Amino acid sequence: MKTSWINRADRLSALPPYVFARLDELKVKATEQGLDLIDLGMGNPDGATPQPIIEAAKEALNITKYHGYPPFEGTADFRQAIANWYQRRYQVDLSADSETLPLLGSKEGLCHLALAYVNQGDTVIVPSPSYPAHYRGPAIAGADIYAPILTAEEDWVLNLSKIPENVAQRAKILYFNYPNNPTSATAPRSFFEEVVSWAKHYQIMLVHDLAYAELAFEGYKPTSLLQIKGAKDISVEFHTLSKTYNMAGWRVGFVVGNTDIIQGLRTLKTNLDYGIFSVIQAAAQTALQLPDTYIYEVQQRYQKRRDFVMEGLTKLGWNMKPSKATMYLWVQVPRNSNSTDFALNVLQNTGVVVTPGNAFGEGGEGYVRLSLIGDCQRLGEALQRWENAGIRY
Numbered sequence: 001m002k003t004s005w006i007n008r009a010d011r012l013s014a015l016p017p018y019v020f021a022r023l024d025e026l027k028v029k030a031t032e033q034g035l036d037l038i039d040l041g042m043g044n045p046d047g048a049t050p051q052p053i054i055e056a057a058k059e060a061l062n063i064t065k066y067h068g069y070p071p072f073e074g075t076a077d078f079r080q081a082i083a084n085w086y087q088r089r090y091q092v093d094l095s096a097d098s099e100t101l102p103l104l105g106s107k108e109g110l111c112h113l114a115l116a117y118v119n120q121g122d123t124v125i126v127p128s129p130s131y132p133a134h135y136r137g138p139a140i141a142g143a144d145i146y147a148p149i150l151t152a153e154e155d156w157v158l159n160l161s162k163i164p165e166n167v168a169q170r171a172k173i174l175y176f177n178y179p180n181n182p183t184s185a186t187a188p189r190s191f192f193e194e195v196v197s198w199a200k201h202y203q204i205m206l207v208h209d210l211a212y213a214e215l216a217f218e219g220y221k222p223t224s225l226l227q228i229k230g231a232k233d234i235s236v237e238f239h240t241l242s243k244t245y246n247m248a249g250w251r252v253g254f255v256v257g258n259t260d261i262i263q264g265l266r267t268l269k270t271n272l273d274y275g276i277f278s279v280i281q282a283a284a285q286t287a288l289q290l291p292d293t294y295i296y297e298v299q300q301r302y303q304k305r306r307d308f309v310m311e312g313l314t315k316l317g318w319n320m321k322p323s324k325a326t327m328y329l330w331v332q333v334p335r336n337s338n339s340t341d342f343a344l345n346v347l348q349n350t351g352v353v354v355t356p357g358n359a360f361g362e363g364g365e366g367y368v369r370l371s372l373i374g375d376c377q378r379l380g381e382a383l384q385r386w387e388n389a390g391i392r393y
């Protein structure tokens with residue numbers, strides 16, 4: 001049936017194609033050609049969710065009241081577990097009732113926050129490169145996005161002094177994320193202090209995405225924005241259980257911080273969704289209560305992979321600084337190439353999927369992101385294929 005008269009909303013047509021969807025198409029083609037793909041494209045953690053979390057979910061499945069609609073604001077137990085975790089992890093006090101909100105994954109929350117706060121034409125600052133939802137959410141909401149370029153010279157840390165005065169004056173929200181996806185950069189505590197006083201001066205809401213709160217190496221402990229004095233007056237911080245706890249498919253995350261900001265998001269969500277299956281909230285609660293030894297094991301696993309791949313890339317001519325956090329390596333493409341060509345060349349000639357850096361915004365041009373997914377044997381196979389195909393820096 002002809003449907004050409006059904007036009008998509010402008011807000012949808014204005015969005016560039018979601019790069020992971022495009023990569024998926026190319027992956028399907030490559031698989032059809034018989035290539036055994038090694039997918040280092042998405043940050044989709046491999047391996048099972050830890051057993052205690054699975055057991056908690058199994059037990060919760062037997063609780064009949066959990067089979068109905070969950071409370072809009074999340075279960076009281078999960079919210080309390082979030083507040084306790086914040087106290088234990090960051091020594092930050094939160095009211096479980098008014099300063100925490102469970103989410104159907106942080107991607108959902110990050111995008112919905114924009115719908116709750118952005119009017120058509122409002123200015124939102126989103127550094128480039130960035131995790132796509134930081135840009136897409138505000139774009140869907142009709143924001144006028146100002147995208148300061150992060151640079152290797154500045155260690156991918158946002159330079160606030162480069163944001164023009166007239167942009168800062170009119171901006172409503174700044175999204176940012178350290179440890180950073182895709183660059184794997186971390187920001188010093190001094191940056192967090194600076195961004196709070198800058199945002200207070202210009203009356204800008206801060207949205208910090210702390211997805212990689214626990215994936216840090218060699219004793220490095222990422223800063224929570226809420227540890228900075230006064231930050232809670234103007235900020236919210238997003239978390240996901242997808243990465244640390246291998247729970248990407250369960251769809252659970254949370255946001256914490258300023259009561260009023262959270263209340264706006266809650267109001268929007270009350271009208272859009274029914275919240276998270278209570279069984280999953282019970283499982284997530286257990287995850288946040290796992291002992292630190294579990295976190296240490298996860299960190300060791302990713303650190304080992306980081307070291308292994310960096311060593312392999314060094315043999316192939318790359319010269320890289322070890323990242324202090326995340327599950328990614330941010331790899332410069334050879335001088336005669338660009339992000340897209342390099343990623344396509346690698347996919348077609350080796351069956352290894354990496355994400356072109358420009359998929360995260362123009363500031364990512366010249367790089368590809370490689371996810372540390374799979375054991376060292378599989379990662380070694382990927383590096384061997386690069387060597388065989390003559391892929392070098």
Ligand SMILES: Cc1ncc(COP(=O)(O)O)c(C=O)c1O
Nearest residue numbers: 105106107131181211240242253
């Ligand atoms: C920085 C960042 N934020 C949020 C997410 C999404 O997490 P979730 O699975 O909770 O939606 C990701 C996933 O890659 C991410 O890298």
